[in-house]
Every structure is written in C-alpha cells, then in structure tokens.
Amino acid sequence: MTTSELTLPPTAEVKRERRRVMGAGKQLHAGPLTYVVLVVFALVSLAPLVWTAVAASRTDRRLAETPPPLWFGGNLFKNLQAAWDQAGLGTAMFNSLIVAGTITVSTVLFATLAGFAFAKLRFRFSGLLLLLTIGTMMIPPQLAVVPLYLWMSDFGWSNQLQTVILPSLVTAFGTFFMRQYLVQALPTELIEAARMDGASSLRVVWHVVFPAARPAMAVLGLLTFVFAWNDFLWPIIALNQQNPTVQVALNSLGTGYVPDQAVIMAGALLGTLPLLIAFLLFGKQIVGGIMQGAIKG
Amino acid sequence: MTSSKQALAHPASSAEAAPGTPPGAARGAHGGGAPAGADSWRSRLYRWDMKASPYAFVAPFFVLFGAFSLVPLLYTAWYSLHDVQLSALDHQTWAGLDNYKNLFSSEFFWNALENTFTIGLLSTVPQLVAALWLSHLLNYKLRGSTVWRVVMLTPYATSVAAATLVFTLLYSWDGGMVNWVLHFFGVDAINWRESDWGSQFAVSTIVIWRWTGYNALIYLAAMQAIPVDLYESAALDGASRWQQFRHVTIPQLRPTILFTVVVSTIGATQLFGEPLLFGGVSGSKGGSEHQYQTLGLYMYDQGWIIGNLGKASAIAWSMFLILLIVAAVNLLLTRRLRKSQ
Numbered sequence: 220m221t222t223s224e225l226t227l228p229p230t231a232e233v234k235r236e237r238r239r240v241m242g243a244g245k246q247l248h249a250g251p252l253t254y255v256v257l258v259v260f261a262l263v264s265l266a267p268l269v270w271t272a273v274a275a276s277r278t279d280r281r282l283a284e285t286p287p288p289l290w291f292g293g294n295l296f297k298n299l300q301a302a303w304d305q306a307g308l309g310t311a312m313f314n315s316l317i318v319a320g321t322i323t324v325s326t327v328l329f330a331t332l333a334g335f336a337f338a339k340l341r342f343r344f345s346g347l348l349l350l351l352t353i354g355t356m357m358i359p360p361q362l363a364v365v366p367l368y369l370w371m372s373d374f375g376w377s378n379q380l381q382t383v384i385l386p387s388l389v390t391a392f393g394t395f396f397m398r399q400y401l402v403q404a405l406p407t408e409l410i411e412a413a414r415m416d417g418a419s420s421l422r423v424v425w426h427v428v429f430p431a432a433r434p435a436m437a438v439l440g441l442l443t444f445v446f447a448w449n450d451f452l453w454p455i456i457a458l459n460q461q462n463p464t465v466q467v468a469l470n471s472l473g474t475g476y477v478p479d480q481a482v483i484m485a486g487a488l489l490g491t492l493p494l495l496i497a498f499l500l501f502g503k504q505i506v507g508g509i510m511q512g513a514i515k516g
Numbered sequence: 517m518t519s520s521k522q523a524l525a526h527p528a529s530s531a532e533a534a535p536g537t538p539p540g541a542a543r544g545a546h547g548g549g550a551p552a553g554a555d556s557w558r559s560r561l562y563r564w565d566m567k568a569s570p571y572a573f574v575a576p577f578f579v580l581f582g583a584f585s586l587v588p589l590l591y592t593a594w595y596s597l598h599d600v601q602l603s604a605l606d607h608q609t610w611a612g613l614d615n616y617k618n619l620f621s622s623e624f625f626w627n628a629l630e631n632t633f634t635i636g637l638l639s640t641v642p643q644l645v646a647a648l649w650l651s652h653l654l655n656y657k658l659r660g661s662t663v664w665r666v667v668m669l670t671p672y673a674t675s676v677a678a679a680t681l682v683f684t685l686l687y688s689w690d691g692g693m694v695n696w697v698l699h700f701f702g703v704d705a706i707n708w709r710e711s712d713w714g715s716q717f718a719v720s721t722i723v724i725w726r727w728t729g730y731n732a733l734i735y736l737a738a739m740q741a742i743p744v745d746l747y748e749s750a751a752l753d754g755a756s757r758w759q760q761f762r763h764v765t766i767p768q769l770r771p772t773i774l775f776t777v778v779v780s781t782i783g784a785t786q787l788f789g790e791p792l793l794f795g796g797v798s799g800s801k802g803g804s805e806h807q808y809q810t811l812g813l814y815m816y817d818q819g820w821i822i823g824n825l826g827k828a829s830a831i832a833w834s835m836f837l838i839l840l841i842v843a844a845v846n847l848l849l850t851r852r853l854r855k856s857q
Contacts, residue, residue, distance in 0.1 A: 249656035257653055261667045264729060268674060270693070271682045282685070287693045333577040342570035348578070355585065357778075357839060359786045361815055361832045363588035365595050365825050372605060386584040389577045417562065420569035449676045451789035452812065456820055466789065469677035473684070474797050480685055487678035498673035502666040509669075509730065510737035 268495075274484040275299070282480045294481060301479070302472065302486035307460075311468035316493070318383050318454075318464055319447035325388040326443045327436050334397025335428045339410055349398070356391045360452060368456055382457040383464065387447060393439055400435035400511075401428070438508025441501055448494055465490045589836075595829040602823030615830035625831070627806055628814035629838075631716065635791075635810060636784030639720035644776055646728045648769075651735035652761065665736075668729035680722055680793040687718045715794070715808045722790045727783075731776050738772040739765065770853065778846055785839055788812035811835050 249257075276295035277288050302308060336342070337349050363386060371382045405428065413423045429436075454464045460471050472478075472486045498505065599611040619625050650668060658664060671679065686693045687708035695705040708718045742765065750760045766773075787810045792799040794808070800817040802809020809817070811831065819828025 249653070249658050253653050253656055253658075257658075257664060260650055260653075261664065263725070264668055264670050267679065267682045267686065267725065268670065270686070271678065274682075274685065282691065285691050286696050287691060329576045329580070332573040336570040336573035340570040340573070342567075345570070348574060352577075355581070357782050357843065358585060358589060359782070359832075359835060359839065361786065361812060362592050362836055363585055364592075364815075365600075365819065365829045365832065366588040366591035367584065368825070369595075369600075369605060388584070389580045391581065394577055414566075419562075420565050420572075424573075445673060449789070451676060451792070452816065455792075456816070465675065466677045469675070469681065470793060470799075473677070473681050473793050474799060478796075483681055484685065487675075487681040491673075491675040491678035494673045494675055495670075498666075498670065502669065502673075503662055505673075506662065506665045506669055506733060509733045510740075 268491075271484050271488050271491075274481060275488050277481050279479045279481045282484075295485070298479075298481045298485035299489060301482045302489060305482060306468040306472040306486050307463065308465070308468055308486060308489050311463045311465045312489070312493070314380060314458075314462065315448055315465040318380055319444050321384050322387045322447040323440050323443045326390055326393045327440045329389045330393030330397045330439060331401075331428065331432050331436055332424065333394045334399075334401050335405070335424065335432070337394070337398040338401035339405060339407060349395075352391045352394050356395065360386075364453060364456060367453070371457060377457070378459050378462050380462070383450075383454050386453065387450065390443070393443065396439055397432065397435060401432060404435070405431040434504075435508070435511075437501070437504055438511070441497065441505050441508070444497065445494060592829045592832050595826055596833050598826050598829075600825040600829070602820065602825055605825075608826075611826060615826045616834075618827060619830050619834065624806060624809070624814060625834075628802070628809045628811045631802065631806075631808055632785060632787065632810045632812075635716050635720055635723075635787060635808065636781065638716060639723035639787075640777070640780040640784055642720075643724045643728050644731060644773070644780065646724070647731035647735055647776070648773075650728065650732040651739055652765070654732065654736050655739045665733060668732060670729070671726045672730045674726065676726075676789040677793055679726055680790050683718065683722045683725070684794050684796070709794075709803065710805070710807070712805075712807045715803055719787075719791050719794050719808050722794070723784075723787070727780070731780070734776060735769060735772060738769050742768045774846070774850055778843070781842055781846075782839065785835060785842070786812055788816070792816070811838075 272295075273288060273291055274282055275298050277292040278294055281288055281292065333352075337345060337352075367386055371377060376382045409427050409431075410423055413427050418426070449466065450464075451466050451470075454467050455470060458464060458467055460467070463471065469486055469490045472483055595608070596615055597611060597613070598608045599614070600608050654661065654664060654668070687695075689695070689705065689707050689709065692708070694708065699705065706714050708714045746764050746768070747760055750764050755763065791802055791808050791810050791813055795801065795803050798804050800813055800821045802813050802817075811834075815828050815831040815835070818831060819825050
C-alpha cells in the first residue's frame, strides 16, 4: 500500500494506467505459470513428510522393493509401537519437551529483559555490551563443548537433563532479536509515563514491556523451541542412550545394526510430530515473525 | 490488580491511609513531617532502582552467556594446548602445539575441511538461488498467500533427525525413490552413500530442503520493503520483468542477501546432524571413506569416539579461526561492493 492509494480511491482509469505502467512488484497478479512453479515447490516441501507417513505404514520388506510404495499400508500402528519401544521414544519425547520447554521460557524471558534494557534504557557501556552480544552471535557451539563436557563430568552431571539445558538458557540471537523489536514497538513515552507515576522497574517490565513485547516473545519462543528440539551436537555428547532426547534416540534408531526401515520412518514421524503440531497451530505467526525480524534485523 | 487500580483512581483519599499506599499515590499533596522522611527514602530507592535496573536486566543474559559460551571458549583454547584423553580426564599434561601439529599433518583434517567447504557451497548456493526465486514468486498477488508461505516453511519445522532419516531412505542404493525416478530418465542407479560427490550432493539436498523456505521468507520481507516507484520508473524506461528483477530487486536486496550468505556460511561450517545420521553406522566417520566427514563430525569423532579431547579442542579452535577468516573476507567483499556502487 502506498500513501497515494490511501489518500484517493483510484478510479478505473487510474487503475488501468497503473496496471499498464507496473511491470512487477506487489500489484502484479500471479499468472498460471507462477502457480505451477509454486505447486512444484510446495510438493517438494511436503512430499518427504507425507512419504515418511507412507513408509511408516508399510513393512520393511515392501520398502526395499522397486517401485517404492506410494500409498499407505496397514502397518502404521504396529510400526509406531515398535519405534516407541525400541528407541525409548516415550522417555525421549518427555526429555525433549522438558529441555526445549525450559530453554524456551528462559531464553525468551532473559532476552526480553536484556533486549528491553538495550532498546530503551541508558546505562554505561550499553553500546559496548550490545556490540559484544552481536559479535558473539557467530561463535559456534563447538567452541564450548569440550570444557562443558569436562565440567559436567566433574559435577557428576553426565546423562542428566540439566547438563543439556544449562548451556542453552540464553542466546545472543534472542537478545538482539528482542532489542530490534522493542526499539520500535515500545513507545518511550509509555515507559516515561509509568515512571512519572512512580512505577518501579519491575512494574514497568510487567505492565508495559511484556504486553508490548508479547508478539515478538511468541515468535522467539517458537524459533527457540524448534532450535532446542533440533539441537544435536551437545545432547549426543552429554546424554547416553538410557536418557536421550528425541534426536539422540532417533540417531540410535538409525544406527541400529538390524535396521527396520519402516520402524525408523515411524520413529522419524513421531520425533517430528510435536514440532509439526506447534507449526500447524502457529504457522501463521512464525511466518509473520520471521518476516518481521528480517525487516528490522 | 483491582486494588491498585482503585488506589490510583482515588489518590487523595487513599493518601490518608499512609502505610498501605503505592509509591505513586503518596507523592503529591502531602509534604511535611514524617512522610517527608519516607519520601526521601522512597525517592532514594527509586533513584537506585533507575540506576541499577538496566544492569539487573542484562545481567542474567551476560552471566549465563559468559559462563557457558565465552569462558568455555577460552578453556577450549587452553585444552587444545594439552593432552586430554577421554579415558583419563584427570591427567592433563601440557602439550604445546602438538595437537595442532598433529591436526595439520593429518590428511583427515584437510579432507574434512575440504568436505565442509564443498558441502557448504553445494548447499548454500542452490538454497539461496532457489529462495530468491521462490520469494519472487511469493511476492506476486497470490490466492491464499499465507497458505503458500506456511507450506514452504514446513521443512524448517521438521526435526533434523527425521528429515535426514527420510532422505537417507529416499537415496538408498536399491529400491530408493530417487534412483527409481532417475531410471525413468535413463540414468543408471547412483550409489548415493558410497560415491564421493553423490553422497555430498545428497547431504546438501537435506540442508537445501530444510532451509530454502526460511530464506525465501527473509527475502520476501525485504522485497516488500522495496518502494514501488522504483519499479514504476523502471517500467516507464521500458525495462522488462527480468530486467526489473536484475536491476531493481537484486541491488535493493543486496544487504539481505549478504546477511543470508553470512548466516548460511556459519550454518554450513557447523554442519553436524545431517551427515552424522546420513552415515548410519559409520556416521561419525562421514561414510566408509570419510567422503562426507565435515569438520563438525571430525571433531566429534576425534573427541568422543576416539577419545582425544585435546585434539578435539584444537579442531574447534581451527573452526573458529576459519570462521573469522570467512567473516573478514565477507566484510572486505561488502566494502568492495559498496565502494564500487
């Protein structure tokens, strides 16, 4: 929407003229060819997932034949049951939910607090600290893994969930993301007005910052959850097969010496289900959030 | 909630009951005697709160981040100069640069470095080109535009392990879907797991599949911020749609493209889960011949399969240095591009 569009409703003639002039951009309607290409992209996006379900509903022997099965069979629940038992997916899902849930809550909470301070409060070294935050965004997790492993063994925390949770409680990305959002979304006057009324900092955070930050908190929460659910390197080092997260459990399922492919697919389906459910419920918000973050970032 | 609202609504009457008043209501008509002492105490507290709260808000982030990211970073450097074995964690002896010498003389390190580079290139370039194309299509006026966007993002919402396991099966040597489709085009079955380039290509497609939609959304956001008049004037000058895309869209997107290049490059240098699972039993080796062992896998293999944590630390720091070089090159290129404009 341009401003001219808002001020005067275009007449038919103006519209025709605009259509003539405009070669590309937002006003142009998609042609049939665009839809064809988009359908191809969509099929490529969805087909592997759908086929996971197809494969999970077959028998192992039928999977190895040519042509591969293209439609559902009747073995789904048997395979789901087998995957659940073999990989200990019950424990794994529970562990992953605890790990990803805790990490999400903590990341969002601390990112909002720090992001608010960076966006709206004046304090010494704030510029330097923000620069440090941005600079450290590209430190790969590999850099921390050896000392963390040694410390956690010293603590006797090997194979326990807090080992996986602790190093991921905050992210530099989250702090930067919230800062970028709050710079624009939170009117400074609102904070000043609350201050004038004598509100303490905590009251300001609770009654002004959190409500203003809620949309971004939701998006950051979902992104963090996906990230934490998918984390691989540290959990595989820190946890053993008796107490795995979903990714670690699926890894053991995939590296079993007598792999039953249909069971593996059933496990893959189960392991990704929570993410897909969250995505089905909040897909629109995630899409909007990624786009919003991109503009401001 | 309600009580504080009432207090704020009737400041004068509630101020009479001095003890229970919220700080905001007390400041006002009351001036002398005992309340003044309370006021100054309160205002001192208030000023202290103003000063300290920013630090209190950033503290949890920096404490946790420092403890679990920055301090370990330094310790990793320290351990990389020591002999640390998984089997004897308490015996750490000074080794100087031995781990690095050992590393740089190992063909597997250079192999992993090369693989990381080729897989990174194979996955990043097609991914970003496809994302650019996809975002261009999504930028048209579409029926059900949100549905398209959500569908394109579904791969992102798939767990790494699940995605990799499916692709592993799709790429299997006999009976795999990919080879079955290829045979309709007269292409002989390809051994996607054992062949050098085939396996690297297969691993790359998993990355491409998971991240294209995500990057497309980032591009789409940037595209929608491009002023329409730029297209209008280009069209008036007689630019075709392709020319508009080349001469308006791409230059306007340059910062965003650079951003995605940097982020994808960082992602590529850390590639771990996909090749690990793709390899099945020989996962940490990156295939029977190390054909797709990335630096991330190499570190895991040396540290926790072979058990040489000192060497693993040296690998980690080498990765960090490589990343810094990549970042520096990126920065230089960006400067160049800006100057040449």
